[in-house]
Amino acid sequence: MIAPLAQAEEALRITQLQRCGDLLADSPEYCLRANGLAEGELRVHLGDKTLDAARVRRDGPTLRLSLQQGPGVPVWLEQGERRSNPVWLSRGRSQVVAAGPDEVAKNMDGLTTYLDLVGLLIEEKHDGREEAERLAAKYGAKVVGAIAPLNVFQLRLPAKDLVQRDALLLRLGSEASVDAVIVEESAPEKGEEGERQEVPSGPSEPSDDEWAANRFADAVNYYRRRVPAKQAPIPTTPVRIGVIERNVDFDAPDFADYLGNCRPQRRTCLYARDADKPDNHGSTVAGILAAHHQRGGNSGFLQALDDAGPGFEVIVERNSDAGIIANVAASVNLVEDGARVLNWSWGIHRVGAKNVEGDEVDSLIRSGLAMSGYEELLEEFFLWLRREHPDVVVINSAGNGAAFSGTDEYRLPSSFITDQLLVVGGHQRSQKSGVGVDDPEYVIKRSSSNIDMRVDITASACAHASTLGEGERGEAHCGTSYATPMVTGVVAAMLSINPELQPDQLRMLLRRSAMTIGGDYDFEPMDAEDLTAPILPSERNYELDDKDVGRSARLDMQKALDLAVQSRDRVR
Structure with a gap:
């Protein structure tokens, strides 16, 4: 009897890479998730350099990378003869948090809206981080993300429903130091980032x-x-x-x-x-x-x-x-x-x-x-x-x-x-x-x-x-x-x-x-x-x-x- 062919090794692919932990910390950590990881030696490359193993913590398909501040660089994995896709790792100061499935609600327009995450555009004459922390303490919120060059800071509000959220939005929007309140409306986790695709049919069928x-x-x-x-x-x-x-x-x-x-x-x-x-x-x-x-x-x-x-x-x-x-x-x-x-x-x-x-x-x-x-x-x-x-x-x-x-x-x-x-x-x-x-x-x-x-x-x-x-x-x-x-x-x-x-x-x-x-x-x-x-x-x-x-x-x-x-x- 002829033995069946061994199943080909699964491709090594990075599917997720984003900042995790405290997004405002000076020593950034990144969570990387990959398909096809096997047991044994794994090399994490930052461009032409290999990341020190002490900076990599592995938990199944997830890797936690402890890095230092610096310019953006491609990161890719190598295991045996397999190489992953390279992903750009930006170590910039602009990092924001997405809502999970339990952190969204339907508004009056029937659109999915973030329940407790909101962005504040702080007036440029203020130190944005300092003012965001002051407002967070005043309203029982927490600063969780930022687009620092724009003086935008993301707060997690103590809101359990849209009534509580909207009340807090009114109060935050009336603060003299707040130029604008940014409410996100998109699906939890995977939202629509691109234009809706058209499906050609009939006379609109494109040529080759x-x-x-x-x-x-x-x-x-x-x-x-x-x-x-x-x-x-x-x-x-x-x-x-x-x-x-x-x-x-x-x-x-x-x-x-x-x-x-x-x-x-x-x-x-x-x-x-x-x-x-x-x-x-x-x-x-x-x-x-x-x-x-x-x-x-x-x-x-x-x-x-x-x-x-x-x-x-x-x-x-x-x-x-x-x-x-x-x-x-x-x-x-x-x-x-x-x-x-x-x-x-x-x-x-x-x-x-x-x-x-x-x-x-x-x-x-x-x-x-x-x-x-x-x-x-x-x-x-x-x-x-x-x-x-x-x-x-x-x-x-x-x-x-x-x-x-x-x-x-x-x-x-x-x-x-x-x-x-x-x-x-x-x-x-x-x-x-x-x-x-x-x-x-x-x-x-x-x-x-x-x-x-x-x-x-x-x-x-x-x-x-x-x-x-x-x-x-x-x-x-x-x-x-x-x-x-x-x-x-x-x-x-x-x-x-x-x-x-x-x-x-x-x-x-x-x-x-x-x-x-x-x-x-x-x-x-x-x-x-x-x-x-x-x-x-x-x-x-x-x-x-x-x-x-x-x-x-x-x-x-x-x-x-x-x-x-x-x-x-x-x-x-």
Whole structure:
């Protein structure tokens, strides 16, 4: 009788990594959870270094790491011949707590809201930590988290129900030192961090080459030929990108090359927690930047530039599962860790927001109470960014509510007006025959994409998901979530060519290079349904009769890179 084959060893994967214990302590501790841990020697690596075994406590699948303050670094595990996925470990001061299943309740709008966790934005003239501790003592609360650079502190309140919570919110909000109270509304633990995915069907079914509308392949070819050209090669600069998502499935062939240590010299590196499905939101968003371009369903723009480029680091990070406040905390840490570009494929609508047809938006909605706190938090983030990190650019999805992206009482964060925020809408192929790629009728607006003059540019809304099969293409995922990393990728490549480019210059080059979409509205469309801010004569060499003037802007990746090359001699 032939003995059965031994079962293959389970893959070693890090599924969770976040700050634990006292989040405000000077000596941070991190809790790491991994699948596939076996008995025997285990090595925990921080980048190129191995963590001293005395700093690692193991309890089954969970490791507790005792670390010192320092810059962010990738952490990965090694056991025998197996290597885990690398995860970015940020040792920044911005760490917040998520609510558990017993710490949430349903509010009057039927939305899940945190019961006893609340954020306080302290007036900048105060020492935030000291004032937060004073208020906590006054109201019987405890300071449990912080986004210190923004003077935001998270308190756990002595509230047992929403009546008690709301009474405490009123009292805290009336304190002279409190600028805003931030109430979180998201599901316990795993909330919605990304835009709702559309399921294509019928006439909206995407074509197999949606990215042709943005000259994706032309851009890859241009970069790979122009940057290392024998005559007049272009020196390049490494770029670090922060992607605010939850995780990536490293079992997919798209991401198999990223296991273990990754040295970002002339190659792309990807750091993320492991997901259990290859077609999850984070895998698709990150895959547009970093998926292997020949092995799976997705195709990463930055990965396709390996060897020609300087090296790109794509960091997928969420801080904790605490919703919008965690997104902002992760963003602050990533910026302090050197991220030059942030990808925000998320956003929220206010309860009662109307779409262009006059119907209520039903995706990613929040109450007025929560929206007012989020608005103050995001405003403080962008003020801090402008003051401390003016060269960082945030690229945000316009949203999938078929609504107006720039109306602040309806939509966040895309409504903010700042040079450091680029807003991306979504389009798809029109299927009209006999038109060239630069023809406005080559594409149409994705029906669910949010619109209006606050949208800077549109990009392809559909991408194929990753799969577990070698060479297999997954189902199409559509939404402005997936248009956003198209712009993020080309912006990162532009910065690698010319790191002196500032956010306002990046926007200018993207729109100067843009192709068009939609009709010629002559600046004032009767129905107020601009897809993006209309192209101005100043964006077409001041030629008033240019055919593009008055139309909406569509991403041209190849020409944007060409303008970045030209800008090296013009903007220094």
